[in-house]
Amino acid sequence: MYSRAYKTLVSVPPLLWVGLFLLLPYALMFAHSFWAVQDQTIVHHWNFDNYLALFSKPVYLEVLLRSMRIAASVTLCSLLLGYPLAYYLSFHAGARKELLYQLVIVPLWVSYLVRGYAWKTILGSEGVLNGFLQYLHITHEPVAFLLYSPFAVVLVLTHIYTPFVFLPIYASLEHIPRPLVEASQDLGASSAQTFLRVVLPLSIPGLLAGATFAFVLSLGDFLAPLLVGGASGTMIANVVQSLFGAAYDWPLGAAISVCILILIVSLLFLTERLEKRWSFK
Amino acid sequence: MNSSAASSAQTASPSGGVLLEVRGVAKRFGARDVLKDISLNIASGEFITLLGESGSGKTTLLRLVAGFEQPSAGEIWMSGERLDSLPPYKRRVNTVFQHYALFPHLSVRENVAYGLRVKKTSSSEIGGRVDEALRMVKMQEFANSRPSKLSGGQQQRVALARALVNRPLLLLLDEPLSALDANLRKQMQSELKALQRELGITFLFVTHDQEEAMALSDRIALLRNGALEQVASPREIYASPATAYTAQFIGQTNLLRGEIRGSIANCGVLRWPLDVPDSLAIFSLRPEAIRLCDGGVRQSNEVKFRASIRQQLYGGASELLEVDCGGGQLIRVRISARGPLSGELEFVFSISDAIRVQE
Numbered sequence: 341m342y343s344r345a346y347k348t349l350v351s352v353p354p355l356l357w358v359g360l361f362l363l364l365p366y367a368l369m370f371a372h373s374f375w376a377v378q379d380q381t382i383v384h385h386w387n388f389d390n391y392l393a394l395f396s397k398p399v400y401l402e403v404l405l406r407s408m409r410i411a412a413s414v415t416l417c418s419l420l421l422g423y424p425l426a427y428y429l430s431f432h433a434g435a436r437k438e439l440l441y442q443l444v445i446v447p448l449w450v451s452y453l454v455r456g457y458a459w460k461t462i463l464g465s466e467g468v469l470n471g472f473l474q475y476l477h478i479t480h481e482p483v484a485f486l487l488y489s490p491f492a493v494v495l496v497l498t499h500i501y502t503p504f505v506f507l508p509i510y511a512s513l514e515h516i517p518r519p520l521v522e523a524s525q526d527l528g529a530s531s532a533q534t535f536l537r538v539v540l541p542l543s544i545p546g547l548l549a550g551a552t553f554a555f556v557l558s559l560g561d562f563l564a565p566l567l568v569g570g571a572s573g574t575m576i577a578n579v580v581q582s583l584f585g586a587a588y589d590w591p592l593g594a595a596i597s598v599c600i601l602i603l604i605v606s607l608l609f610l611t612e613r614l615e616k617r618w619s620f621k
Numbered sequence: 622m623n624s625s626a627a628s629s630a631q632t633a634s635p636s637g638g639v640l641l642e643v644r645g646v647a648k649r650f651g652a653r654d655v656l657k658d659i660s661l662n663i664a665s666g667e668f669i670t671l672l673g674e675s676g677s678g679k680t681t682l683l684r685l686v687a688g689f690e691q692p693s694a695g696e697i698w699m700s701g702e703r704l705d706s707l708p709p710y711k712r713r714v715n716t717v718f719q720h721y722a723l724f725p726h727l728s729v730r731e732n733v734a735y736g737l738r739v740k741k742t743s744s745s746e747i748g749g750r751v752d753e754a755l756r757m758v759k760m761q762e763f764a765n766s767r768p769s770k771l772s773g774g775q776q777q778r779v780a781l782a783r784a785l786v787n788r789p790l791l792l793l794l795d796e797p798l799s800a801l802d803a804n805l806r807k808q809m810q811s812e813l814k815a816l817q818r819e820l821g822i823t824f825l826f827v828t829h830d831q832e833e834a835m836a837l838s839d840r841i842a843l844l845r846n847g848a849l850e851q852v853a854s855p856r857e858i859y860a861s862p863a864t865a866y867t868a869q870f871i872g873q874t875n876l877l878r879g880e881i882r883g884s885i886a887n888c889g890v891l892r893w894p895l896d897v898p899d900s901l902a903i904f905s906l907r908p909e910a911i912r913l914c915d916g917g918v919r920q921s922n923e924v925k926f927r928a929s930i931r932q933q934l935y936g937g938a939s940e941l942l943e944v945d946c947g948g949g950q951l952i953r954v955r956i957s958a959r960g961p962l963s964g965e966l967e968f969v970f971s972i973s974d975a976i977r978v979q980e
Contacts, residue, residue: 520722520724522687522709523716523724524739525689525709526689526710526714526715526716526784527715527736527787528711528740528787533739537739541726542725620725620767
């Protein structure tokens with residue numbers, strides 16, 4: 341049995357941390373979303389106007405929908421890149437496995453900002469890619485949509501979040517007992533049938549975890565649209581940032597934040613249920 | 622490998638035609654020779670066991686037949702068709718894996734149906750054959766359970782049904798009973814044997830348990846360090862072991878090392894006439910071939926010796942004595958239980974029971 345002093349010592353600091361830096365800010369945000377701005381100051385008049393504004397002005401919904409579209413595209417792209425990569429590493433890489441694994445992880449040690457700027461250099465009208473395309477005479481003038489577009493945001497976010505998608509998928513593939521694959525082949529299943537009937541179903545928890553990572557992190561992303569998104573690539577986090585900054589409309593910003601929070605928490609709840617459904621001992 | 626073991630490796634049991642031919646198969650993993658020049662014929666309908674210690678190569682040989690490994694040299698043929706160039710899913714061979722390897726995301730029924738489903742069998746036929754297979758292993762009532770809800774023995778039965786439902790020409794069993802407790806093991810042994818007789822399917826069984834091999838097999842192929850030591854029926858391999866290793870591995874024995882000179886075999890204090898040329902020799906003398914001498918007249922074909930009791934291990938129907946026949950030469954003797962013994966006693970064995978074996 342542990343002593344009372346020991347229990348207090350280990351439980352109080354983390355609880356305090358969670359209370360002060362998570363629960364309290366959430367409570368403040370929640371309260372703000374029901375307040376109002378009058379004469380450039382926030383007044384504590386409880387009302388639903390912020391939420392009504394949110395759903396009546398199409399601009400917010402439009403940005404929110406665009407953010408979800410971008411997040412969904414990022415999720416799809418990083419799954420299409422991350423799953424085959426994880427599958428290859430887990431099943432076919434042999435002795436190169438460790439090295440390749442490290443190579444996938446390395447970009448995570450490089451600052452997000454550096455990688456964002458790198459893409460700016462590559463995609464810009466004076467950038468590496470446009471220079472290359474013109475050098476080859478494939479295009480005669482810079483291709484504009486490469487930078488400052490939703491395309492650029494999806495590209496950068498896919499680059500950044502693919503390792504996050506790769507990791508849980510790789511872990512779940514590594515957990516599949518290899519005799520199951522042999523048993524499937526032994527029973528007459530080709531490699532493709534074995535993949536579809538055994539490997540894919542047993543890797544669904546990792547796939548869901550990876551997809552959740554990519555979607556949730558992209559949906560709330562702020563830097564990629566700021567760096568490479570331009571006007572057409574603005575996302576919901578940029579709107580919230582401007583409401584809390586220049587526009588000084590904290591209550592509306594808080595209301596949007598609460599909506600995103602509810603969206604994300606429901607999504608996490610759903611995927612956790614699905615992951616449990618697909619977990620087998 | 623000596624000549625008698627080599628010759629018996631080539632002759633398949635007479636019960637049916639040759640189903641599987643292993644011809645000079647070798648397997649190297651890096652610098653390690655796991656299998657060296659294995660040749661073995663398996664007859665149709667036979668229950669043959671690959672017996673050996675861990676690391677003897679028995680599982681590797683099974684995996685070569687299943688197709689999970691490629692031989693480094695040699696060929697494997699089944700029913701006149703080259704087998705070793707086919708991928709596992711094209712071989713009419715099914716495996717019962719050591720830890721069953723049931724698909725955790727599928728029910729018992731779906732597990733058993735798996736092989737038929739991937740071969741695009743019609744669903745009406747699948748239903749009938751799966752029911753039949755589940756009935757055969759007495760698992761109908763668990764058809765809709767998940768494997769994780771089953772005991773080890775039940776999982777074992779499902780694994781068996783999942784393999785047999787495909788009607789393989791050859792069933793491979795990789796230590797299928799090793800994870801079960803002793804009682805269940807005995808029960809599964811007799812069920813397995815009955816099932817094999819009933820279906821007439823050829824079984825290639827891998828085990829390290831010599832008692833299990835003796836009880837189940839038509840023939841035993843004993844492997845040692847990647848080579849075949851001896852291939853013979855359980856009775857033959859027990860009664861006439863070709864080598865000292867075989868004699869010690871299959872059952873208990875006394876290995877008597879000595880020499881033959883002037884038509885007399887000399888093994889410590891034990892000596893008897895043997896009309897062969899002078900040479901060094903090893904003899905295997907089973908403990909039960911020796912009995913207590915009850916004062917009768919010594920026959921010319923018997924060897925008598927006096928020895929003092931060192932230890933007496935009671936084993937129910939029989940007991941095992943460890944006796945010292947002088948000069949520290951210890952011999953084990955199995956006699957039917959007869960109460961405590963002590964002091965110096967006289968023992969006897971027939972010369973023909975001292976089987977000359979190779980090193």
